[in-house]
Amino acid sequence: MIISRKIQQFIKLRSFIRATVIVLAALMLLLGCARSKMTIGVMVPLSGDAAAYGTSVQKGVQLAMETLNVKNVEVVFEDSVCDPKQANNAATKLITIDNVVAIIGELCSSATLAAAPIAEANGVVLLSPASTSPDITDAGDFIFRDVPSDAKQGVFAANLVYNDGNTSVAILFPNEDYGKGFSGVMDEAFTSLGGTTILESFNRGETDVRSQLTKIKRANPDAIFLISNSPDAASAAIRQIKELALTAKLYGSEGLKSDAIAQTPGAEGLIISSVSAGTPDFMARHEQKFGEVPGPFSAQGYDAFESIARAIEAGAKDANGIKNELYTLSFEGVSGTIDYDENGDISGGYELFIVQNGQFVPY
Amino acid sequence: MYYVLSLLTQIGIYAVIALSFNLALGFTGIINLSHISFLALGAYTTAILYTQFGMSFGVVMVLSGLLSGCVALFLIYACRKLRGDYLALGTLSFHFVIYSFIRNLETITGGTRGLIVDRPAFINDGINFFIMVVGLAVVFTFILARIVRSPFGTLLGAVRDDEKLARALGKDSQLLKVKAIVISAFITGVMGGVLAFFLRYVHPDFFFLYELVTILTIVIIGGLASLRGTLIATFIVLLIPEILRFVALPSSIIGPSRQILYSIILLLILLIHSRGILGKVDLH
Numbered sequence: 001m002i003i004s005r006k007i008q009q010f011i012k013l014r015s016f017i018r019a020t021v022i023v024l025a026a027l028m029l030l031l032g033c034a035r036s037k038m039t040i041g042v043m044v045p046l047s048g049d050a051a052a053y054g055t056s057v058q059k060g061v062q063l064a065m066e067t068l069n070v071k072n073v074e075v076v077f078e079d080s081v082c083d084p085k086q087a088n089n090a091a092t093k094l095i096t097i098d099n100v101v102a103i104i105g106e107l108c109s110s111a112t113l114a115a116a117p118i119a120e121a122n123g124v125v126l127l128s129p130a131s132t133s134p135d136i137t138d139a140g141d142f143i144f145r146d147v148p149s150d151a152k153q154g155v156f157a158a159n160l161v162y163n164d165g166n167t168s169v170a171i172l173f174p175n176e177d178y179g180k181g182f183s184g185v186m187d188e189a190f191t192s193l194g195g196t197t198i199l200e201s202f203n204r205g206e207t208d209v210r211s212q213l214t215k216i217k218r219a220n221p222d223a224i225f226l227i228s229n230s231p232d233a234a235s236a237a238i239r240q241i242k243e244l245a246l247t248a249k250l251y252g253s254e255g256l257k258s259d260a261i262a263q264t265p266g267a268e269g270l271i272i273s274s275v276s277a278g279t280p281d282f283m284a285r286h287e288q289k290f291g292e293v294p295g296p297f298s299a300q301g302y303d304a305f306e307s308i309a310r311a312i313e314a315g316a317k318d319a320n321g322i323k324n325e326l327y328t329l330s331f332e333g334v335s336g337t338i339d340y341d342e343n344g345d346i347s348g349g350y351e352l353f354i355v356q357n358g359q360f361v362p363y
Numbered sequence: 364m365y366y367v368l369s370l371l372t373q374i375g376i377y378a379v380i381a382l383s384f385n386l387a388l389g390f391t392g393i394i395n396l397s398h399i400s401f402l403a404l405g406a407y408t409t410a411i412l413y414t415q416f417g418m419s420f421g422v423v424m425v426l427s428g429l430l431s432g433c434v435a436l437f438l439i440y441a442c443r444k445l446r447g448d449y450l451a452l453g454t455l456s457f458h459f460v461i462y463s464f465i466r467n468l469e470t471i472t473g474g475t476r477g478l479i480v481d482r483p484a485f486i487n488d489g490i491n492f493f494i495m496v497v498g499l500a501v502v503f504t505f506i507l508a509r510i511v512r513s514p515f516g517t518l519l520g521a522v523r524d525d526e527k528l529a530r531a532l533g534k535d536s537q538l539l540k541v542k543a544i545v546i547s548a549f550i551t552g553v554m555g556g557v558l559a560f561f562l563r564y565v566h567p568d569f570f571f572l573y574e575l576v577t578i579l580t581i582v583i584i585g586g587l588a589s590l591r592g593t594l595i596a597t598f599i600v601l602l603i604p605e606i607l608r609f610v611a612l613p614s615s616i617i618g619p620s621r622q623i624l625y626s627i628i629l630l631l632i633l634l635i636h637s638r639g640i641l642g643k644v645d646l647h
Binding site: 077095 | 364365370373466467474476477563566568569608617618619621622
């Protein structure tokens, strides 16, 4: 009895080992097959409070994959939650397990900056379709983005307001990386044009800016420039501007471009600068495939994939090749001209929109 | 397999942070919700002193721990009259104070732009870094295990279970609490420094409520007042979301479904073991 049980156990053990070996062999075979293809990682927030931006970029990338139909290129999506630690893990996983040659992502500047040293150390291209922090300019040789830096938007905004005939502007901005960078550049540019500025900040998520607005009202500027990437805060600010009967002309940053804001009482006549939402053709294709207009940074996601696809088609065999090709690349993307400078940044253009009858229309 | 190595390094770092948290929360019963601010202080001390002032690695690590320890001393002094839920609220608001300081003291901390941290050459390599973390984890775990098994550890348990009784027996419960939280903060401060070197970048948002929830989850899942439980729970809490990356989910629902699966697993553990995996005590 005992002996037969031992034999049984031995047989079980043997079949277990055999099964393990088969599974491992199959895995290695799969990995071996995967090698002949090039893999691109897409690392965006797919959960958490920035998930809406993440899915919007994801759709842009999917549309690009379908349209361009590049052979031997595979895409792996990872959720990095707009969180630096998660971005660190997701980037490490994409680079060492999926052997990607390039990563499209992250969207949040802090997460992109956290993933940058890993991409740089492993020699993998990191191309962000949405991070606008000026710090990313010097993040490394392998770090690119196809959205202009805040530094450029600040200068653009200053020129816009000044050339509209305003000599004084109040800049209301959120007290965080994005708001501080943007308002600092705009302040400098507007002053050097010969205008005067007043800077007032509010905390992210805060929806009561009456005390800041009262100060602005006392200074009586020609214009107010509202910087925000939170629709709730922006629409509250616009309502309160109306409540306090401020007569200054109203301008805003790209984060204000949403229907909720256009329909806010007091938003009529609001002019915003925004990175491109895509060419009409891109919008039509997006609407046809997903049944909705492209969300924020969807066009940039599309162009990010096209950049890498073009680099591969130009003959790049590995990450280093893609990096070198990207620096020489120049094409008309759906979000504007894509032409990376020596820092991996693009100069990019902005579009202007104005609120008319509760809707954003081109200005 | 740098991915696995990087995960194991992270587990090592978080295990020590959670173990030291358990010393205050589980073994002494101090509901200290500002634990992550000690981590932040350590990380920023390291980032600033090492990268900007070029101080040596060892000195920076010790100073990171000492600063966190001193701040903990101040915190426990400021909160000396608070108990239970009120202590939780008091320490939580202290966490917000530290967070706002880091976020707004731009000239020193870089504010919301964060700070880039250089790694010392000898731990630039993933394997060396991992070895260092394992070394630190073993040393700190050993120290903590000695502490909780010593007569001092028993006294901490007495303070947790019945502070009035401990005081009636002539034990200085306040001093015991001070010692426990300062040790906990010192270790966390050092690990904050290690975390800064590991991530090569510090940002105020690393040290907000999300991190507190992670550490709290580890300690609760592992069980209060159990070092072994905390160690096991660190593996569970940090590895499951990574393992879920390999479950072939359709790309359109990757984000939410990973979170849902993760929460279900954690909930199941707590439904089966209501005191955590190896928990021994309840807090009242």
